[in-house]
Amino acid sequence: MVLTGTVLLNECQKRLIILWSYRFNFMLETFMIGFLFVGISFFVSGGRPAPEQMAPALLGYLTWFFAVFAISDMSQGIREETQTGTLEQMYMSPLPSGLLLAGRSVASLLISSGMVILIGGILMLLLGIRIPVRLAGVPVFALTLAGLYGFAFFMGGATLVFKQVNALSNLLTNMLLFLNGSFLTVERMPGWLETFARSLPSTQGIDVLRRVVLEDMSLTGVWQDGSLVWLTVHTAVFLLAGWGVFLWGERVARRRGLLGQY
Amino acid sequence: MKAAIEIESLSKTFRSRGGNEIEAVSRLDLTVEPGQVFGFLGSNGAGKTTTLKMACGLVMPTTGTVRLNGFDVGRQRGRAMRQIGAVLEGTRNVYWRMNAWQNLLYFGRIKGISSSRSLKTRAEQLLRELDLWERRKDPVGEFSRGMQQKVAIAAALIADPPIVLLDEPVLGLDVQASRTVQDWIVELAKERGKTVVLTTHQLDMAENLCDRVAIMSRGRLLAHRPTGELLDLFRREFYQLRLRGVDAAEKGGAFPGFTASQENGHTVLSGEVGDDLSVFELVERARLAGMDLISVSPAEPNLEEIFVELIERAEETVGQNGNLERDGAGRPAGVEIRG
Numbered sequence: 001m002v003l004t005g006t007v008l009l010n011e012c013q014k015r016l017i018i019l020w021s022y023r024f025n026f027m028l029e030t031f032m033i034g035f036l037f038v039g040i041s042f043f044v045s046g047g048r049p050a051p052e053q054m055a056p057a058l059l060g061y062l063t064w065f066f067a068v069f070a071i072s073d074m075s076q077g078i079r080e081e082t083q084t085g086t087l088e089q090m091y092m093s094p095l096p097s098g099l100l101l102a103g104r105s106v107a108s109l110l111i112s113s114g115m116v117i118l119i120g121g122i123l124m125l126l127l128g129i130r131i132p133v134r135l136a137g138v139p140v141f142a143l144t145l146a147g148l149y150g151f152a153f154f155m156g157g158a159t160l161v162f163k164q165v166n167a168l169s170n171l172l173t174n175m176l177l178f179l180n181g182s183f184l185t186v187e188r189m190p191g192w193l194e195t196f197a198r199s200l201p202s203t204q205g206i207d208v209l210r211r212v213v214l215e216d217m218s219l220t221g222v223w224q225d226g227s228l229v230w231l232t233v234h235t236a237v238f239l240l241a242g243w244g245v246f247l248w249g250e251r252v253a254r255r256r257g258l259l260g261q262y
Numbered sequence: 263m264k265a266a267i268e269i270e271s272l273s274k275t276f277r278s279r280g281g282n283e284i285e286a287v288s289r290l291d292l293t294v295e296p297g298q299v300f301g302f303l304g305s306n307g308a309g310k311t312t313t314l315k316m317a318c319g320l321v322m323p324t325t326g327t328v329r330l331n332g333f334d335v336g337r338q339r340g341r342a343m344r345q346i347g348a349v350l351e352g353t354r355n356v357y358w359r360m361n362a363w364q365n366l367l368y369f370g371r372i373k374g375i376s377s378s379r380s381l382k383t384r385a386e387q388l389l390r391e392l393d394l395w396e397r398r399k400d401p402v403g404e405f406s407r408g409m410q411q412k413v414a415i416a417a418a419l420i421a422d423p424p425i426v427l428l429d430e431p432v433l434g435l436d437v438q439a440s441r442t443v444q445d446w447i448v449e450l451a452k453e454r455g456k457t458v459v460l461t462t463h464q465l466d467m468a469e470n471l472c473d474r475v476a477i478m479s480r481g482r483l484l485a486h487r488p489t490g491e492l493l494d495l496f497r498r499e500f501y502q503l504r505l506r507g508v509d510a511a512e513k514g515g516a517f518p519g520f521t522a523s524q525e526n527g528h529t530v531l532s533g534e535v536g537d538d539l540s541v542f543e544l545v546e547r548a549r550l551a552g553m554d555l556i557s558v559s560p561a562e563p564n565l566e567e568i569f570v571e572l573i574e575r576a577e578e579t580v581g582q583n584g585n586l587e588r589d590g591a592g593r594p595a596g597v598e599i600r601g
Binding site: 093 | 274276277312319320321339344348352353355358364374
């Protein structure tokens with residue numbers, strides 16, 4: 001337990017120090033992310049965004065931000081550390097690589113949560129959007145994030161082996177923004193696109209989250225209508241598959257000597 | 263006494279994108295005793311770094327095992343990793359955006375040091391020893407190459423491992439920084455009892471620092487002996503005759519096979535003296551040839567000459583498939599000099 005806490009704090013500290021060293025970039029990116037939301041909302045609402053319509057969009061948008069952060073951390077972050085040799089140093093640790101990866105993921109989650117609170121808070125204040133805090137939303141949100149991290153592990157495993165998956169990770173994060181139902185309702189999409197959109201990691205989570213947080217549905221309600229069941233299955237599949245791909249990537253990288261090779 | 267590093271039948275074959283198999287390391291067997299400075303020498307692509315990375319658990323061997331202080335890297339990874347600290351070549355090894363202090367604390371924790379107090383004490387001790395204490399709060403990216411290398415070495419030593427692996431530790435360093443690192447390597451082994459394994463292309467450095475060297479070519483071990491013994495093995499009846507005058511070379515005909523060169527207004531004749539000629543006869547021959555002899559001295563071989571000769575011999579035995587040909591015992595034919 002102490003060891004897990006130390007690993008977690010260590011990763012958080014490292015991430016914060018590095019983030020602080022890029023503070024100017026970070027502030028610009030935060031501004032850009034906020035501005036992007038306002039811009040897309042105007043575009044989607046035909047120039048007349050109403051706060052009550054923007055609340056579901058913001059909820060989806062902030063969930064998407066977690067996805068961006070997690071995917072970038074696992075693909076771009078691992079690629080950079082491969083180049084600098086710090087990934088090899090990490091793999092020379094006597095601690096299990098799974099523990100270090102978990103520490104890294106929780107650190108990424110905590111930092112992205114801080115950023116989401118900051119960006120979300122500013123947008124809510126500026127645009128008059130209200131998102132109620134409901135306890136029932138916590139497990140749904142946790143399941144959604146777990147699925148997202150499963151997907152991020154998948155990307156991380158692929159990065160260990162293929163290295164140049166940057167373009168793919170950019171494509172996927174952009175696809176998530178437009179297909180996860182944040183701005184465009186999934187039901188309005190053509191059948192084939194709706195099926196595809198629903199198979200993406202955050203779509204189902206955002207859907208259930210909206211019903212629980214914004215429409216005040218109970219957990220029993222979303223369980224009975226099957227949406228929470230589907231989210232649970234979806235998350236389990238992403239998490240297991242992602243973890244499996246990451247372990248596969250590690251094994252292949254060790255076999256081919258790719259941990260320090262870009 | 264238990265060996266610090268035991269490598270048994272270690273092989274690594276990579277597959278290229280074209281599907282060709284490249285044997286980076288082939289049936290390597292060697293042992294490194296505790297407290298030694300051990301040098302891995304070889305041309306680029308000889309398999310030194312791959313061997314080192316297999317010892318670090320970063321590359322999975324195709325066959326064979328590496329044991330660090332008795333712990334199998336493949337099967338007892340956690341305990342084996344507690345035995346080593348490594349600085350690998352061609353990469354930063356530490357975070358340049360963080361300062362030296364932050365780096366040491368970070369790596370100390372991922373190396374499993376849980377006590378904050380002992381970690382800080384150790385970090386301070388290392389930074390002071392490497393003259394980095396005053397600049398511990400500056401980002402490593404702002405340091406000179408030599409200082410960055412010192413931080414990487416300090417990070418490798420933060421958990422006080424008994425074995426230190428250094429891949430090209432002085433590559434790209436200026437003379438002073440290189441000297442500091444070399445002095446430290448000697449101190450680590452001689453005063454602190456650590457086993458230091460290094461790879462280098464700087465053979466003069468290997469000759470000065472290493473108690474034992476292994477010379478590799480195309481993944482195979484050509485020689486593995488104590489440095490002094492290897493030098494002795496190649497020490498031949500090789501002499502230099504220093505003669506007064508720059509025209510003395512004309513008289514060099516008395517010594518067939520000797521080469522002549524000019525040095526500070528003198529002529530130097532160098533060559534190997536066969537079994538049929540003693541040093542006294544050499545001097546007598548010079549006198550009879552009317553040479554104005556200043557001195558006769560044996561020429562010592564150096565590691566570089568031995569390295570070049572072994573590699574040349576190895577290259578002569580390379581088969582059509584690009585691999586070294588083997589003798590009946592599976593060893594590189596005609597070149598092996600092992601201890």
